[in-house]
Amino acid sequence: MAAVTRLSTRASFVSSIANRYLSSDLTSHAPLRLVPTRGEDQKNTHVRWVFLGCPGVGKGTYASRLSNLLGVPHIATGDLVREELASSGPLSSQLSEIVNKGQLVSDEIIINLLSKRLLAGEAKGALGFILDGFPRTIKQAEILEGVTDIDLVINLRLQEDVLLEKCIGRRICNQCGGNFNVASIDIKAENGSPGIVMAPLLPPVNCMSKLITRSDDTELVVKERLRIYNELSRPVEEFYRNRGKLLEFNLPGGIPESWPKLLHALNLDDYEDKHSAAA
Ligand SMILES: [Zn+2]
Numbered sequence: 003m004a005a006v007t008r009l010s011t012r013a014s015f016v017s018s019i020a021n022r023y024l025s026s027d028l029t030s031h032a033p034l035r036l037v038p039t040r041g042e043d044q045k046n047t048h049v050r051w052v053f054l055g056c057p058g059v060g061k062g063t064y065a066s067r068l069s070n071l072l073g074v075p076h077i078a079t080g081d082l083v084r085e086e087l088a089s090s091g092p093l094s095s096q097l098s099e100i101v102n103k104g105q106l107v108s109d110e111i112i113i114n115l116l117s118k119r120l121l122a123g124e125a126k127g128a129l130g131f132i133l134d135g136f137p138r139t140i141k142q143a144e145i146l147e148g149v150t151d152i153d154l155v156i157n158l159r160l161q162e163d164v165l166l167e168k169c170i171g172r173r174i175c176n177q178c179g180g181n182f183n184v185a186s187i188d189i190k191a192e193n194g195s196p197g198i199v200m201a202p203l204l205p206p207v208n209c210m211s212k213l214i215t216r217s218d219d220t221e222l223v224v225k226e227r228l229r230i231y232n233e234l235s236r237p238v239e240e241f242y243r244n245r246g247k248l249l250e251f252n253l254p255g256g257i258p259e260s261w262p263k264l265l266h267a268l269n270l271d272d273y274e275d276k277h278s279a280a281a
Contacts, residue, residue, distance in 0.1 A: 049074045049130035050151060052137070054239060054248075055158035057227045058169035063257065064158065064264060065134040071273065074130040075123050082115040083107055104223035106230060109142055117149065139234045143241045155242040156268075160253045162228060164189065164198055169224040171202065174216060175209040182213065200256035 049072050053061040062078055069076035083101065087094050093111060100107055116136060123131060133152075137143040146152065160168075164187055171185025183203040191197035205213060218227075242248040251267055253260045265271045 048153065049132065050153045051131075052133045052152050052155045052242075053135075053158065054155055054235070054242075056160070056162070056165050056231050058165045058172070058224065059158045059160050060168075060253065060257075060260075061134045061158055064156075064261070065132045067261065068268075068270075069132045071270070072130075072132075074132060075128050076132050076134060077116070077119055077123070077136075079107075079112055079116060079133075079135040082119055083112075086115060102217055104218055104226040104230070106138060106234070109139070109145065112136060112142070113145055113149075120150065137238055138231075140237050140241055143238050152242075152247060154249060155247045156249050156251055156264075157239055157242075158251055158253055161198070164200070165228065166221070166224055168200070169219055169227075170221055172216065172219050173205070173213040175205055175212050176214045177212045178209060180205060180209055182209070184213075196254065198253075198255055199259075201258075203256075 051065075051068070053065045055061050062076075062080070065078070066076045083097060087097050087101070097107060097111070116133075120131065137146050167185045167187055168183060171183045173182045173184055174180070175182065181203075182205040185200070186202045187198060187200040189198045204210075218224075239248060249267065251264060254263055262271070265273070
């Protein structure tokens with residue numbers, strides 16, 4: 003594998019151009035805070051977070067909202083892959099075959115795309131990131147440890163039948179690129195487990211006739227993705243649990259129910275109040 007550049011963990015987020023295999027030095031790093039302090043200049047925020055969770059659980063949605071709230075880039079490896087696919091670059095035909103079968107893209111490809119993106123963000127002065135869709139395997143988690151330090155890993159959880167229904171309900175507008183979901187989930191509480199209500203996320207009227215389903219959102223492909231997730235990615239939860247970095251979050255429903263509870267779990271409810279008041 004190509005040498006991977008390790009990104010600095012210091013407040014300035016300056017690159018230290020060191021090979022990852024040389025990175026186990028004794029350099030002392032400033033202690034990292036999980037959450038920026040109220041009233042603090044965003045330039046001093048340290049957010050290096052990872053979102054874990056089954057495909058379709060909503061990692062992208064929550065990662066994107068948090069990145070807007072905290073002012074750090076949301077880096078989705080799925081988007082990195084799709085950008086590469088659309089670029090008709092040297093990797094695109096190889097990638098399209100892998101993606102259409104619902105298989106995982108190789109570590110080498112993902113790490114190359116991700117390192118490129120982290121360095122580009124750093125060059126533009128980004129002061130942290132929220133990763134979504136990476137790491138997916140223990141091996142990737144180990145490689146990521148050599149590339150940068152992660153402060154917190156948020157594991158989003160939702161029962162599998164709901165996940166499946168949500169994935170099959172995904173739609174994209176082929177004109178504006180908007181993401182929508184036609185699944186309407188209403189599971190009654192039983193045997194002590196709480197019910198789950200998730201309203202569909204319907205498009206505006208002018209997008210309605212332009213909705214398409216991505217070729218990898220069929221039931222077969224989604225089930226295959228879940229099987230692969232359980233086999234390869236479940237152990238990643240344990241990896242971060244052992245390092246004391248895993249925050250488990252059971253989604254109580256759709257975004258209106260889940261978002262405030264997630265902010266509370268992250269100790270950010272004041273943060274949002276402050277920002278909405280300032281807006
Ligand atoms: Zn549209």
